[in-house]
Amino acid sequence: SQKIEQNSEALNIQEGKTATLTCNYTNYSPAYLQWYRQDPGRGPVFLLLIRENEKEKRKERLKVTFDTTLKQSLFHITASQPADSATYLCALGLLSGNTPLVFGKGTRLSVIA
Amino acid sequence: GAGVSQSPRYKVTKRGQDVALRCDPISGHVSLYWYRQALGQGPEFLTYFNYEAQQDKSGLPNDRFSAERPEGSISTLTIQRTEQRDSAMYRCASSPPPGTSGISARGEQFFGPGTRLTVL
Numbered sequence: 282s283q284k285i286e287q288n289s290e291a292l293n294i295q296e297g298k299t300a301t302l303t304c305n306y307t308n309y310s311p312a313y314l315q316w317y318r319q320d321p322g323r324g325p326v327f328l329l330l331i332r333e334n335e336k337e338k339r340k341e342r343l344k345v346t347f348d349t350t351l352k353q354s355l356f357h358i359t360a361s362q363p364a365d366s367a368t369y370l371c372a373l374g375l376l377s378g379n380t381p382l383v384f385g386k387g388t389r390l391s392v393i394a
Numbered sequence: 395g396a397g398v399s400q401s402p403r404y405k406v407t408k409r410g411q412d413v414a415l416r417c418d419p420i421s422g423h424v425s426l427y428w429y430r431q432a433l434g435q436g437p438e439f440l441t442y443f444n445y446e447a448q449q450d451k452s453g454l455p456n457d458r459f460s461a462e463r464p465e466g467s468i469s470t471l472t473i474q475r476t477e478q479r480d481s482a483m484y485r486c487a488s489s490p491p492p493g494t495s496g497i498s499a500r501g502e503q504f505f506g507p508g509t510r511l512t513v514l
Contacts, residue, residue, distance in 0.1 A: 290434075313501055315501065315502070323507065324398075324485055324487075324505030324506055324507055324508055325437065325485075325503075325505050326505070327502045327503065327504070330501060330502060370436050370437075372436070374501045377492075377501075378492040378501065379424070379425040379444065379489045379491075379492055379501060380442075380501065381427055381439040381442050381450065381453070382427075382437075382439070382501075382503065383439070384429075384436030384437050384438070385436050386434065386435050386436050387434075387435075387436050
């Protein structure tokens with residue numbers, strides 16, 4: 282069956298450390314993978330997109346890797362801050378262009394000062 | 395500029411009533427998506443449109459659910475004869491045309507605040 286799994290429901294880390302979130306999928310062949318941030322009571326907000334032929338993407342303190350052989354993406358936040366505390370959602374785009382996304386359940390990150 | 399808006403933000407209805415949820419996408423966005431999100435879960439696809447054409451409705455749970463986007467802008471998701479299991483957060487998202495340059499990436503979706511539906 283098709284599955285998309287994010288490694289843990291909750292992750293607690295100390296301020297200043299690097300947070301690493303994992304997204305694994307089974308029986309999908311996505312054209313791209315996206316990461317979103319969701320704060321309580323709000324809709325998801327887009328962070329990064331990485332295509333199937335890309336290995337790594339960076340944006341400020343964020344880094345995403347994509348391994349289509351392992352069927353895994355890693356999402357890193359370096360020098361984490363309490364303001365980074367939120368739920369982070371992984372989403373697969375199965376076709377190029379504008380298509381519906383398949384979302385994971387999310388990982389709730391808490392950065393402790 | 396204005397983001398995606400949804401109305402009402404909260405809707406409480408009695409079992410058996412019909413409800414209509416509205417989504418107003420970002421101006422110029424050609425694609426519009428409806429998702430449903432349960433607490434502690436990621437959004438789950440329901441249906442989507444490119445302009446006024448409904449491209450895929452495979453995520454609609456049953457024939458009590460329908461959606462339209464008659465003029466390629468505002469969309470309405472209608473649930474007939476509501477049941478308690480329909481209670482959830484209903485989210486709308488929109489996307490600009492593929493290949494749009496600037497801050498948006500191809501496939502990026504902009505989400506609205508959602509409508510919290512409670513069926514008693």
